[in-house]
Amino acid sequence: MQSLGMDYLNSRLMFGMVPGLESTRKLCEILGNPQAKFKTIHIVGTNGKGSTSYYLSGILQAHGFKTGLFTSPHLVSLRERIRVNDAPISDEDLDRLLLCVRDAAAKAQVEPTFFEVLTLVSFLYYAEQGVDVVAMEAGMGGRLDSTAVACGNFVVLTSIGLEHTEVLGPTESAILKEKMAVVDASEQSVVAGSKSEIIRKTFIVGGLSESLLAEARQFATSHNADCIVPKIRDDIELPNLGHHYIENASLSLAAAERFINGSGRCTYDDALALSALRTRSWAGRMQKLTDASGRVCYILDGAHNSHAVKRLVETLAEYYPGVKFHCVFGALKDKDVGEMLKLMAPHVSHWHITKTPYPRFRELDDLRGLLTGLGLKVASEGELSRKFLDRVAETASAENKDVPVLVTGSLYMIGETVQALKNDFDGLAFFRGLNPTTNEHR
Known part of the structure; x- marks a missing residue:
């Protein structure tokens, strides 16, 4: 039976995405401004926000900070989105705080969105738990994203690509400014919280072209903020495959160093930070699933747009040169699937198309038609399930047991795959105590 808190949260889905603070x-005012009771490091960008936040939280924990982590979307359970020192919020606390937000909304006579409610729940939980700092991934934007209400002096910008242009702007330049303007909301929140001085902000920036980088520096200067562009480190070891994760981890190291050295509590230890990263695997993103014998059986990657697929194929070319994969592929209706398939085609020998019950998923007929139009054949198709994955894995292993099955195209699909496989791979152990819940981006 679903809880009253989850009933309330699900009732928010009808409001969709509503930019604005x-x-x-x-609601923060009614709830006692919980967001003012901890430090916040904002992570904004088109791709790479989740891994950057996850790496950063691990580095902060290793230095003794009680650390919150706020990410979206989740793979299996809503509880994943709100963590303290890597432990997800409990079902009981989640339900209790959802009802707190519900009551505050009734008092304020406002109708918060799904994402706004979860953001508020996270504020309340981190305040209750007495965290020192939160690595807070923005949802869609920056300036008008509900996470911006938390007063962070540090902003990490991971990348810029064309996505959600109807809200964020039609060009990469417009999207850059929209995301960096998270500082505008933070400054207003500091004033609203009656703090006498606005502390100088710091941007840690990566993944930009030279022209966008020049704009980022100009934006920072106009806001009297520092702009740090860290070098990509060559001494980072990560469980996640791909140079883009090295880039994200480099940003995390730079942000952690700046935050820790300015905290007055301790001094940043680079060796300790690098050690923390060696075992920090961001689930579902270029993640290798290895069996008890050490064989890599699956690679899971939530690449769900052309920008992310480019990174995926770069990584496959680097780590598996000349190899073609059996690929389990599914995607949402609003994605440029044709471009994604074109980019992936040189690295795929067999296409196994799939979908989940989620209503935004593309139908199998649609995927088949797109593949056929590109001169590509469908090897198998069916609803995503453990049985379907096993069948693909058996076919692939019979052909070459040293080549893992690639599963990609949608984070929603990766979530279903994690749920199906979590009891068989130690790399998914985090998810074993979590039950599936509503899976929405916002």
Whole structure:
């Protein structure tokens, strides 16, 4: 039986995405401004926010900080989105705090969105738990994203690509400014919280072209903020495959160093930070699933747009040169699937198309038609399930047991795959105590 808190949260889905901070600010005021009771490091960007946040939280924990982590979307359970020192919020606390937000919304006579409610729950939980700092991944934007209400002096910008242009702007330049303007909301929140001085902000920036980087520096200067562009480190070891994760980890190291050395509590230890990263695997993103014998059986990657697929194929070319994969592929209706398939085609020998019950998923007929139009054949198709994955794995292993099955195209699909495989691979052990819940981006 679903809880009252989850009933309330699901009732928010009808409001979709509503950019703006008025409702969140009003509710924070009623709830006692919990967001002012901890430090915040904002992570914004088109791709790479989740891994950067996850790596950063691990480095902060290793230095003794009680650390919150806020990410979206989740793979299996809503509880993943709100963590303290890597432990997900409990079902009981989640339900209790959802009802707190519900009651505050009734008092304020506002109708917060799904994402706004979860953001507020996270604020309340981190305040209750007495965290020192939160690595807070923005949802879609920056300036008008509800997470911006938290007063962070550090902003990490991971990358810029064309996505959600109807809200964020039609060009990469417009999207850059929209995401960096998270500082505008933070400054307003500091003033609203009656703090006498606005502390100088710091941007840690990566993944930009030279022209966008020049704009980022100009934006920082106009806001009297520092702009740090860290070098990509060559001494980072990660469980996640791909140079883009090295880039994200480099940003995390730079942000952690700046935050820790300015905290007055301790001094940043680079060796300790690198050690923390060696075992920090961001689930579902270029993640290798290895069996008891050490054989890599699957590679899971939530690449769900052309920008992310480019990184995926770069990584496959680097780590598996000349190899073609059996690929389990599914995607949402609003993605440029044709471009994604074109980019992946040189690295795939067999296409196994799939979908989940989630209503935004593309139908199998649609995927088959797109593949056929590109001159590509479908090897198998069916609803995503353990049985379907096993069948693909058996076919691939019979052909070459040293080549893992690639599963990609949608984070929603990766979530279903994690749920199906979590009891068989130690790399998914985190998910074993979590039950599936509503899976929405916002």
